[in-house]
Amino acid sequence: MNILSIQDVVKRYHNHTAVDHVSFDIPKGKIFGLLGPNGAGKTSLIRIITTITRPDSGQVLLDGAPLSKRTPEEIGYMPEERGLYKKMKVGEHLKYLGRLKGLSEKEVKTKMDYWMERFEITNWYKKKIEELSKGMQQKIQFIATVLHDPKLLILDEPFSGLDPVNTNLIKDEIDRLNKQGTSIIFSTHRMEQVEEICERIVLINQGKKILEGQVSDIKNQFKENLYKIKFDGEISQEVAQRYQMVADRDGHLFSLNEGQTSNDLLRELLAANITIHAFEEKLPSVNEIFINLVNESKLQTNG
Amino acid sequence: MDKILLIFKREYLTRVFKKSFLLTTLLTPLAIFVLVLVLGTIMTYDSDDAQTVLVSDPGNILNGDMNGSNTISYQFSDKDLEQIKGEYSKNGEFAGILYVPEISDLSNRNHTIFYYSDEKLSIDVNRTISRSVRSKIKDYKIVQLGIDPSQLDKLNTDITLDPEPISADVEDSTSDSTFVRAILGGAMGYIMFFIIIIYGMMVMRSVMEEKINRIVEIMISSVKPFQMMLGKILGVGAVGLTQIIIWTVLIMVLSTVAYSILGIDPQEMSELAANGANLPAEMENSTAAEISNIFVELGKVNWLMIIPLFIIYFIGGYIIYTSLFAAVGSAIGDDLNEGNSLTMPLMMPIILAVYIMFKAVESPNSSLAVWSSMIPFLSPIVMPARLAADIPFWQIALSVALLALFCFFSVWIAARIYRVGILLYGKKASIKEIGKWIFTK
Incomplete structure (x- = not known):
């Protein structure tokens, strides 16, 4: 079952197509990465999902149903560019945003208390937003996003401007919400976070989808049969050349030739007079895949 | 509707409970009061000693x-x-x-x-x-x-030009009444002008602030831009009404105090006004008689018609202009000074209306006054100035109908600009671009 199904969505602005026939599905209960360089159309797509704008064609299903007036109450969206009313008090502000999401006065109170206690900031109720640091404001923004228990959480660069401690805090909360069944779309440029957090990703560039799938599958799909080996001793010139051995940060990289398996390489190395400490397949990082694909598509459009 | 109400409440309460609101609302009438007292003292003050x-x-x-x-x-x-x-x-x-x-x-x-x-x-x-x-x-x-000397005195003659109606159904008036009504009309037109400018700017600045500090991004994931705009316009409008009501009450209280300080007895005034026709002979042409005449004329003004109409024009003018100011605020970038080229088209009809209003006060039934009180951009300022003079019912009806129609139209236009404007960052939009926004889906 999919929480979200994007079906052939197109969004044009005056001089460019921001979303160009994009389709993909997001399975329920997963953390999904929405990736793309700046100006790729991520925000345009998110704005369509959150019913801020309407697509020119195509449709979006949320939990099997077309988007409707009720959609905003089922989604929690934390935009990348975000602010709060500086003069308002924390408690008032959370109450206001919660009420706008359709919560009753009583519900807001219970949920706000719960989150304030979780983040150990119960003494902030009376503080004005302008008295808080940027990181502290971000916590309030996060609470405001999840206050109404959305089915789908859309987080655009949720960690920007956060220190490592708070990053971990928010990351743990995201994990916890996900375990409780919330589906999450995670939009970022920080690829190491994608690998750490997301199960599935979609990569869009210049309004088009250029890659979609399970993170592990994608890495396998783009693997270059590279193996990283840590060893002591000398390897003969001939072997080193055949496997195009290069030194890596804490070991050496060997690439397999056509028709060879990792066992062939291992067997040959065991025969040599060396001690092997570690042997692992070197998969490309999402970052590398991302950069390669974006550059490729740039070449295509330029050529 | 619920959400508009929530936004309305926030816009209203945060403004009304601000220190600066309390200060200006309470201190402005006090300041005027003190100023009047000081001016009065200065005017009657001559020299240190004889x-x-x-x-x-x-x-x-x-x-x-x-x-x-x-x-x-x-x-x-x-x-x-x-x-x-x-x-x-x-x-x-x-x-x-x-x-x-x-x-x-x-x-x-x-x-x-x-x-x-x-x-x-x-x-x-x-x-x-x-x-x-x-x-x-x-x-x-x-x-x-x-x-x-008594012969000489006979040479002096005071002239009173008394306008008299020909048809029986036209109300009789005096030149005093025309004068009093002109002053009253001018005052109402002027008040309207200030309200529109002050609150229009207030709405515009507030829209810009929301855009600059990026709270819109969070807001529009829960509410429609239209709800946000309408909630704000209505909330700020309610602040304006609150302020006007507080001022009216304060001015009434303070003027009673001022009367007693300056030695004018309002009780006596209204008694004089009541027997205005049979004033004692020696009172005639004296200042006291003139003041009492003003009270007589003010008493004759049809307040029951003027006050509701004034409020209708206030609401109409307020909605038309603040919605457009909100739209302009959404289209301006981060710099208020950049917005001048966008606020100019809005300021021009307002200023034009003030000049026409002055003319309308002098001759309320000139064709300039009549036609410009039909145009919704001008009528909120021009029409109040004419209300004190008796004007035909059909003119008021047509003018109010056009005003109401145009309210919906300007809110519709403003909403279409606003919805695109608040999501754009960086440079301000040109008028041409804004025109395109109105027609995009």
């Missing part, structure tokens, strides 16, 4: 009698001028010597009198002395020329 002027009047032109004022008191002396001059010393017991030579030729229309003093002759003293001496010489000449 100066004594010695008068030498060998021809007995003044008849030994000059009415002094709070500034000058006169003292006649039979002594010779040269002798008096000898008694004079700076800062002595008298400030100067007034010498009135004899009049040799009664037909001479110029008479030079002298004031001897080592101190400069102040404008105030000069005016007071000249005025008293002039009236004294007049009395002197009347007697010398053998003119009967």
Whole structure:
């Protein structure tokens, strides 16, 4: 079952197509990465999902149903560019945003208390937003996003401007919400976070989808049969050349030739007079895949 | 609807409970009150203390009698001028010597009198002395020329031009009423002008702030831009109404206080107003009579019609202009100064309306006044100025209908601009681009 199904969505602005026939599905209960360089159309797509704008064609299903007036109450969206009313008090502000999401006065109170206690900031109720640091404001923004228990959480660069401690805090909360069944779309440029957090990703560039799938599958799909080996001793010139051995940060990289398996390489190395400490397949990082694909598509459009 | 109400509440409460709102709302009438009191005191204030002027009047032109004022008191002396001059010393017991030579030729229309003093002759003293001496010489000449004063008095005639209707169904009015109504109309038009400018700007700034600090991004994931805009416009409008109501109450209280301080009794005023027609003869043409006339005329004004209509035009003008100011605010980038080219098109009709309003006050039934009170951009300012004058019902009905229609239209246009504008960052949009936004899906 999919929480979200994007079906052939197109969004044009005056001089460019921001979303160009994009389709993909997001399975329920997963953390999904929405990736793309700046100006790729991520925000345009998110704005369509959150019913801020309407697509020119195509449709979006949320939990099997077309988007409707009720959609905003089922989604929690934390935009990348975000602010709060500086003069308002924390408690008032959370109450206001919660009420706008359709919560009753009583519900807001219970949920706000719960989150304030979780983040150990119960003494902030009376503080004005302008008295808080940027990181502290971000916590309030996060609470405001999840206050109404959305089915789908859309987080655009949720960690920007956060220190490592708070990053971990928010990351743990995201994990916890996900375990409780919330589906999450995670939009970022920080690829190491994608690998750490997301199960599935979609990569869009210049309004088009250029890659979609399970993170592990994608890495396998783009693997270059590279193996990283840590060893002591000398390897003969001939072997080193055949496997195009290069030194890596804490070991050496060997690439397999056509028709060879990792066992062939291992067997040959065991025969040599060396001690092997570690042997692992070197998969490309999402970052590398991302950069390669974006550059490729740039070449295509330029050529 | 629920969400508009929530936004309305926030916009209203955060403004009303701000210190600056409380201060301006309470202090402005107080400041005006103090200013009026101070001005009143200054206007009635003449000089530190009365100066004594010695008068030498060998021809007995003044008849030994000059009415002094709070500034000058006169003292006649039979002594010779040269002798008096000898008694004079700076800062002595008298400030100067007034010498009135004899009049040799009664037909001479110029008479030079002298004031001897080592101190400069102040404008105030000069005016007071000249005025008293002039009236004294007049009395002197009347007697010398053998003119009967009562005959002379008959030459003065006061003119009252009383407009009278021809048809029986037209209300009778007086020139006083026309005057009072013009003042009242002008005041209403002016108040409208200030309200539109002040609250239009307030809405515009507030939209810009939301855009600049990026709260819109969070808001629009829960509410429609239209709800946000309408909630804000209505919330700020309610703040304006609150302020006006508080001011009205305060002004009523303070003016009662001011009356008592300045020695005017409103009770007496209204009694005078009630028997306005049969004023005592000696009261006629006096200031008191004029003031009471104003009260009579104000009492005759059809308040039951004017006040609701004023509020209707207030709401109409407010909605038209603030919605458009909100749209402009959404289209401006981060810099308020950049917005001038966008606010200009809105300021122009407002300023135009004020000038037409002045003309409409002078001649409420000119075709300029009639037609511009039909145009919704102008009518909120022009029409209130005409309301005090009796204008045909069809004009009011048509004008209000057009105004209401245009309210919906301008909110619709503004909403279409706003919804695109608040999501754009960086440079301000050009008028051409804004035009395109109105027509995009």
